[in-house]
Amino acid sequence: MTTITSIYVTVIGTIFGSFFNVVGYRIVNNESIIFPRSHCPYCGQNIRTLDLIPIFSYLFLKGRCRNCHCKISPLSPIIEGLTGLMFLCAFLKFTNFHELSTSLLLISFVTITIVTDLSTMLIPNKIIVSFFIIYSGYRIIFPMNPWWDPILGCSLIFLLLALIAFLSNGGIGGGDVKLFAVAGILIGTKLVFIGLILALFSGTVICTIASMLKLIQRKQPIPFAPFIAIGMIASLFWGDYLFGLYQKYIL
Numbered sequence: 543m544t545t546i547t548s549i550y551v552t553v554i555g556t557i558f559g560s561f562f563n564v565v566g567y568r569i570v571n572n573e574s575i576i577f578p579r580s581h582c583p584y585c586g587q588n589i590r591t592l593d594l595i596p597i598f599s600y601l602f603l604k605g606r607c608r609n610c611h612c613k614i615s616p617l618s619p620i621i622e623g624l625t626g627l628m629f630l631c632a633f634l635k636f637t638n639f640h641e642l643s644t645s646l647l648l649i650s651f652v653t654i655t656i657v658t659d660l661s662t663m664l665i666p667n668k669i670i671v672s673f674f675i676i677y678s679g680y681r682i683i684f685p686m687n688p689w690w691d692p693i694l695g696c697s698l699i700f701l702l703l704a705l706i707a708f709l710s711n712g713g714i715g716g717g718d719v720k721l722f723a724v725a726g727i728l729i730g731t732k733l734v735f736i737g738l739i740l741a742l743f744s745g746t747v748i749c750t751i752a753s754m755l756k757l758i759q760r761k762q763p764i765p766f767a768p769f770i771a772i773g774m775i776a777s778l779f780w781g782d783y784l785f786g787l788y789q790k791y792i793l
């Protein structure tokens with residue numbers, strides 16, 4: 543991929559990131575995704591087109607609304623930057639249409655859930671159901687081999703995590719369980735279970751470090767969607783390689 547194409551893909555990714563912010567924010571606030579125009583959450587003033595440029599507008603306005611000067615959450619530019627980066631990595635890693643479309647669909651879902659989980663500690667059913675339908679349709683058009691693998695992955699991970707949630711008395715949230723199950727439809731049994739292991743691993747490492755640095759309190763509820771996102775994306779990118787290592791050295 544040339545430098546120009548890389549920049550182009552990253553910019554498109556940041557625009558999608560901006561859209562995922564809007565989708566996540568509006569769904570948790572029960573607003574329509576399409577109307578009205580983007581507006582400041584504090585004063586309600588419509589945001590000018592020039593102030594909607596991903597990342598740059600936030601930096602230029604020093605993280606404040608142009609009208610009321612209230613502070614805008616830094617989550618927006620972070621999500622935009624991350625999405626841009628993930629789009630770039632997906633285009634660099636995957637060259638065939640099927641792998642690339644799978645990765646972009648996964649990035650869309652996990653990014654929106656990060657927005658809602660970080661802002662409200664919830665993953666709304668509207669998002670879960672929408673992506674359940676999108677992924678099921680996608681898997682009917684582009685079946686896996688064997689065709690029933692996504693159904694198996696979705697059911698197995700749902701049953702396992704629902705059991706853990708029940709036994710641990712809410713140790714894992716219902717939204718998280720459903721997020722894993724829906725991702726299972728897209729990436730199949732093997733990758734969703736590798737994703738679960740990587741999500742738990744990244745969650746443990748990052749929370750231990752954050753707790754040692756006193757950034758979080760012990761027993762403080764932590765939104766888990768960002769770790770599920772790390773696990774699922776890492777699994778999609780390197781799951782087959784990790785599974786190869788596992789077969790070679792452990793089995």
Ligand SMILES: [Zn+2]
Pocket residue numbers: 582583584585586587607608609610611612
């Ligand atoms: Zn404002």
